Structure formats: structure tokens, C-alpha cells
Amino acid sequence: MAAAARVSRSTVSRAFTRPQLLSPATVEQVLTTAARLGYVGNQAARALSTGRFGNIAVVVPDIANPFFPPLVRSLQLAAETADLAVFLGDSDESAEREAKLIARLAPQVEGFVLASPRLSEQLIRELAATRPVVLVNRDLDGIARVLIDSSGGMTEAVLLLKKLGHQRLAYLAGPRDSWSDGQRRTTLARVSEQAGLTVEVIETGRPSYAAGRESVSAIVRSGATAAIAFDDVVSQGVLAGLEVRGISVPADFSLVGCDDTLAALTTPALTTVSAGAASAGAAAAQLLITLLQSPDGRPADAAAGGEGAAAAGASGAAGGRAGEDGGGGECVRIGTHLVVRGTTAVRGGMVA
Amino acid sequence: MAAAARVSRSTVSRAFTRPQLLSPATVEQVLTTAARLGYVGNQAARALSTGRFGNIAVVVPDIANPFFPPLVRSLQLAAETADLAVFLGDSDESAEREAKLIARLAPQVEGFVLASPRLSEQLIRELAATRPVVLVNRDLDGIARVLIDSSGGMTEAVLLLKKLGHQRLAYLAGPRDSWSDGQRRTTLARVSEQAGLTVEVIETGRPSYAAGRESVSAIVRSGATAAIAFDDVVSQGVLAGLEVRGISVPADFSLVGCDDTLAALTTPALTTVSAGAASAGAAAAQLLITLLQSPDGRPADAAAGGEGAAAAGASGAAGGRAGEDGGGGECVRIGTHLVVRGTTAVRGGMVA
């Protein structure tokens, strides 16, 4: 071990950030000494100097909703590979709190992933003008986004229910501000009409087990013999409510959930529209990373979303990317499909 | 609106951080102008100057495990009230990754909440020597911690199973590094012996639906007629595996999960040991906030954990706090109790 030569401030800095500018020996020496002294660079000072923080934020309406944890998880894992630390914000399904969180986080993050944002379009656009933003399940032209397209799976669901002999469906709706809910309503209305079925939409505020359970009386009143719920948790609630009334599934009633979360893996297992939340998280992270790397805050090439699209493909659905649209926001679209399980058993149901 | 007088740098700073030093009129004026201009202080610069970041980190082994989201959620909500932003780290059940995450986050957080850490005691102690650390479900003397004490609920579970006529139980174990798992094993062994029952421990690596499902052959081989699983997710897997083999629950077999997560709210609903993850999150946040506020990094008074204890009480269990022990780490203990639901129905079971 050679005697340690004194080096300057900048040499130390360079040893960490751009070692190729120094002689290997110097780098080596600095790094070793630093390790021995337990020196670690001060993030705040670095950020102050460079304007870069190495942090991103992901904001979700409710981390306790089982759709989000896998998304956040794969996002964080992907972020780690780019050495980005991730802030988590839970807006509690409130646009107002979402705005507050964003304001609080903005001064120390380089970019945002807003998952199922409840925020107004205007506010999102204002934010996106400031720094890279990737949306998940919100379709704003010109802003990078990952969309889980439920229309495929929803269509399959309606057709299956028709085949089982149902004529009157109920849709347990999700939050009004949710893009996914909007897409599901629309698809459902369109496809049902084409198939000659009627759909009763039942509003259920915040998607929860309790909400599902309580909506059963409305379902029964509607005369529906099958229901599609906004998500698997609501669906579980419906299942419980039906049981209490002695309506058995799938013998007397068919049920379909959405998202294919942990909540669908029960006994009996839920028929559900698979959503690939984990793929969406990975894709969103990838997109944001690309945005961050390109100097002008726009994707430099087609690399973005590659992994996400692959993952979507792996889920068996039609995954793919649409290129730039009008404003220049990359859009990754993840397809869905119906996973048929116990709650709509073909062997049971109306035609059994 | 008076004409805006030019004020100095420092006045602006004070208006935000210590308004009591300024005349109300000045404060008012600065704040209004700041709002109009959209000015927000630069966190990095503030941190550089004060050494405080206003950030904390919560590290979990697997955010996709339904035990953690409610914990993280209430933690983040509580942190918000103290204007703390929260980083989320997912260690993927690996001690090594946990260490890396902590190292990455350490330079920009004021404190850590380590939930179910897989890290070695030594590393945890080293970290705790550096900055405030609150542990969840890890019992290290002298370090602040929140413990969900499963022994109460586990004991009730064993007694219920005995009453149902079972003599041979299986325990589907959790990760070896998990304190909760250790506590559950120990309690189970002790109580079962006292009750004259035998317990077969079946190892299942990472707790998951698949692991539970695959462990069914071992359960059957063991001759057990009832099983207690490390958590509800594993329990659901077991349920599915049993069904495949035509073993029906609770008629032929009794099943108990742990944590009382979303995964227990199914049809049939799972009998489970309620764990109050949300209370634990709130209590941990509270504890950390108190630690952060006391200049020496130790709680100043008994305020810490008050909310958590209250919440624990609300869950119907015996919640409470132990005061300082040897080293000075506050310890909040949250009790548990058995929630009896469909998978161990008293009307069914072995004695039906």
C-alpha cells in the first residue's frame, strides 16, 4: 500500500463520478481511502450542485389495494438497476392529497410515475411541463404512459357470460376519476349492446371488500344474474354478500373480477380479467429512466418499454407499443385477457 | 394588497422556517408572493445547510405480501402529518439487498423503519448507532421497535384446534430470518406440548400461494388433520391444494392463517391470527417521529407509541407498551387474537 498522496477535492469528486478522467491508480487510491474512512458523498450537496437527485417518486391512490403492490415492487426493482431511489406516495384516493404529495416530493425527485392518478388533466400537464412524468392507466396525449387495456379481457368476459346464458349483467363500478373504470364502463356498454345483453351499472365509491358486499342488495334488485366487478377485492365482497343471501356461485350466479391480483387466488378462485400490474410497473420505470437519460426529457430511441412489452407478452396477452402520438408522449399498451376460474365455471352457471 | 416591498434572502427563509421571528405582515407578504410565483424552497439546499432532509425510509422484504401494504400505508399517512416524505425499499427477502438499499438511502434520510428486517443483528446495530431506527417485528434490545406479538392468537388457535378434536397439527413455516416466524414456532411448540398435541413443522421458503399449495403433499404425509400457516397467503395456497386432493375444509381439515390480511377475506373466509399491520405502521412512524424530535435521538417522554397502542387496543387485542429496557429502545407491543371464520368452523371439523 503506497503512502497516500494528498489529492484535491475535485479529484475525490471525479473518482466517484467520472473515474475515466483520472489515472486508475488515483481512482483506486481515493476509493480505498474513502472506504477506510467510511466516507460517502453527501447527496444533498451533490444534488444542489448538479440539480440531479437520483430519486423518483411513485404515487398511487391506495397502496393497500392489491393491484398496486406488484406494480410498485417491479417499479422499484427496475429503478434500482438505474440507481434511482423511490419515494412512495399514497394519495388515499384523493386528488387534493395527490397534488399535495406531488408538491412535497417535486423538489427532490427527477421524475414521477403517477399510477391511476385522480388528478385533473390540467394539473398533470402542468407537472409534466416541469419534469418527466409517466402515467399508468391514464391516457393523456403527449405524456408518456402505460395503459393496461382492459377492453380485450372485458369483451371476453361479456361473451363468456352470454354463452353461459346470462342476459342481464351488473357492473360494480370503480372510482369516477379512474381511467380504467371509464374504459371498462365504455367497453362493457358497447360489447353488451352488440351481444344483446343489458348492463346495470352499480356505483360503489372506493373499491373495497365492504363496498362489494354492500352492493349485493342492489345487484339482486337489478335482476342481474351475473356481475363484473371493478376489481378482485370488490368481487370478493360480492361473493361474500351473495353467500349470505344463499345465492351460490357459480351455480346461481356468475362473477368476474378484474386485475388478477392475489385476491383472485382463493377457493373458489375468481374468474378475472388479467391486468399485468407488475409488467406495467416495470414498463413505467423503464419509460421514466429513458426520459431521464435523454437530455431534452424525451425518449431518444425505441428502447423504452421494450422490457415492459416483453413482460406483457409473457402474460399471454397482446402487448405492444404505439409510437409517438401527436404531442410526443410514448405510449406502452398492455393487453388483457380473461382468466376463467371457479366463479364462472362453464360446468355450472345458468345453463348447467 | 400593499405594494410588495423588496425583502432579503434571509427574510424569505425565515418566513418559511421560523415565522415567529418576523412581523406577521412580512410573513404574510412573503408567503403570498411565494405562492403567486410558485416558489418552493429547494430541499437539497436546505438539507445541505441544516443537515436535515425531511425524509425517512421504510424497508420491507416484499411489498407484494399483503401484510406490508397496510403497514406502509398508515406509516406514510402518519409521516405526512410530520411533513416527512417516505422512501420505500423492497429487499426481495434478501439480507444483502436490504443492506444495499439501506446504504443507498442512508445519505438522504433522517431515520429508518425496518419492517421484518432480514439483516443481521450486527448490521442493524451499526445502522442504529448512526441514526434513529425503528424495527417492526424484530426484537433487538436497546433499539426502538414495534412487535406484533402473535403468541396470544397462536395460543388461541391451538386451543381451538384441540377443542375441535385435532391431535396432530402442521405448521407451514415462514422465512428463517423472520422474527415473527421464530416467535410462532416457539409458541406453537410450547402450547402444543402443554395441550398434548404434536406439531409437524413444514418448511416453505418464501411465503407464497405457490409454496402453500406445494406443501400440501407434505401435510398429507405428516398425518396432520389441521394446519396453521405462517400467513394468509400461504394458507390460501394450502386451501387450494387441499381442494385439488378432494380434502374439504373445514369438514375434513382445519386451517388457520396469520396476519388477517385481505387474503383472509374470501369465501369461505379464513380463520386467522389478527395482526394489526396498520397499527404497527402507525406506531412505528410515531416512534420514529419522536426519536427524530428528541435531540439525542432518544424519546423525550412517553408520548411515543400512544397512537399505536390505542390502535392496537381498538383491534380488540391486548395492546400496550413496555418502557425502556436495558439499552434505551422503546418497545411497543401489539397483541393478537384469533379471528374464527369459515376454515375452522366449530360446526364442522373433526368432531362434527
Add this chain to the structure above:
DNA sequence: GTGAAAGCGCTAACAA
């Protein structure tokens, strides 16, 4: 009650 000035620890020109 308010302003002036000195850093916090780092990076990034610019020199050498």
C-alpha cells in the same frame, strides 16, 4: 424585525 455575509459539501468550468 430585518439585512449582510459566511458557509454547508459538492460539481464543473477553467488553468496548469
Add this chain to the structure above:
DNA sequence: TTGTTAGCGCTTTCAC
């Protein structure tokens, strides 16, 4: 290849 210098935007004595 390395050192010197000038800030990044804030807080904080210390004067006034």
C-alpha cells in the same frame, strides 16, 4: 491527469 476557483440555494450567526 490534476488543482483552483466559483458557485448551487439555503440557513444562520451577527450586526444594525
